[in-house]
Amino acid sequence: MLSSLVAMGYLVEEALTAMNNCVSNLNIAGSEAQLSELTDYICAAQMVKDFDAQLRESPDEEDSTSVMTSYSYTMPRNDYLPREKKRKLHKFQQFGRKCQKGKALPLTNKWWPLWDKRTKLNCLQTVIGSAKLTERIRNALENNEKYGDETPPHVQKLVLEQCRKWNLVWVGKNKVAPLEPDEIEMLLGFPRDHTRGGGISRTDRYKALGNSFQVDTVAYHLSVLKNQFPNGINLLSLFSGIGGAEVALHRLGIPLKNVVSVEIAEVNRNIIRSWWEQTNQRGQLIEIADVQQVSIERLDQWISSFGGFDLVIGGSPCNNLAGSNRVSRNGLDGKHSSMFYHYVRILDLVKTMMGRDR
Structure with a gap:
């Protein structure tokens, strides 16, 4: 497993840390799926490290460009669907999609800063932002607040990049958190507790919902x-x-x-x-x-x-x-x-x- 991670370009220290922290989720065989879990862990750790490093940079050194991840989803065309060209779709009044965060997650409105202009969430993923990342964000915001300063633009930008990437929402003053599984169920239109219980772990719930x-x-x-x-x-x-x-x-x-x-x-x-x-x-x-x-x-x-x-x-x-x-x-x-x-x-x-x- 270690040699596979190193061959993929990861540092030995990163690979060993990931293996030590994820060992409870791995079996002796070490399948491809488990290797994927290790790479997810390393990538998350790299982002936290990169986030800290960028916060230490001065605004003058900040790169004005940002890289946005694009996602593409396809649903196979169904040849058994009717092909009537002019047929109107059945009225769909009973299902109102709650796309905007203010309507879907009203309890977050109280803490949402004015500089976070997001009105919709990004693509839902099978993994979530780590507790370490949300702690770094809180510390970065509180450090500026101690001196009575408004959050600098370069800090706002870095925080927003992570919030967009991981769909972090504001749950308190200077506090962001990943969506809970039941919130994702609601956003995806599934019944409440659709993926809850029956021996299903939180990790399994996030993975199942992220693939839906x-x-x-x-x-x-x-x-x-x-x-x-x-x-x-x-x-x-x-x-x-x-x-x-x-x-x-x-x-x-x-x-x-x-x-x-x-x-x-x-x-x-x-x-x-x-x-x-x-x-x-x-x-x-x-x-x-x-x-x-x-x-x-x-x-x-x-x-x-x-x-x-x-x-x-x-x-x-x-x-x-x-x-x-x-x-x-x-x-x-x-x-x-x-x-x-x-x-x-x-x-x-x-x-x-x-x-x-x-």
Whole structure:
């Protein structure tokens, strides 16, 4: 593990510190996912160190440019959605998206400084800003306050860069903190405590939520199906995550008759199953752990059993496409992102098999 980190360009001291602090989360084998956790830890530590160093610089030495991280998300086009060009989307009045921070997180307004002009949050991530980083920010702000001075522009800029990057919100005087899991659930449109309990750790909750789509956005796209399937829908959900598509259809009032949910993470499968039971779904939930297990024989069995699928939906992993991935950013040929090809394979099979039976 140490040699792998050093080969990636990290210092030996950084690697050893990360391994010592993360040892409780690692097993003997040391998988790629665990290596990713170590690199996340090192990157967070580097940012804290860099933040301290920049605070010590004078405003005259400050670089006037800033590098903003851009994020890109894609949802595979669904060939089972209606293609009526002029059809208006179903009215979506019941779901008001709380985009602005003042409405979504009203308790933060009291402490929000005037120089923090953010009105919306950045992309939600699978990791959060560390306690050490928030402590550095508090100390930087309080040190200037001791002398009765307003926060200097260069300190404001550095603080805002970290707040934007980690979605830090103001929870007290000079105090910022990461969003809590229940706040992220609310922002993403999931039911309260959707990811809570059942042996799921806070780390797992952040990871699951950070890999999810916004439910209201998904529901907006699927709202055209409401009038077409008043008696229920048969759903093939690939890479289900924590059930964003299932929750969206449920909120639209579309009964879930038969759902084949394909999700490799046991934590996510537990979350979906718990939601299914708590919402008293009357349909059938079929859980498959690995998308590679979705064979032509199984598809034929499901199609024969309940008459085919009305909707195929899914968002394949983008781990190997993410700009923050320094471990294995090798595109669709990567171990995780190559799963996209299984989405295409399965969709083509379903279309062919259902066309054959018509």
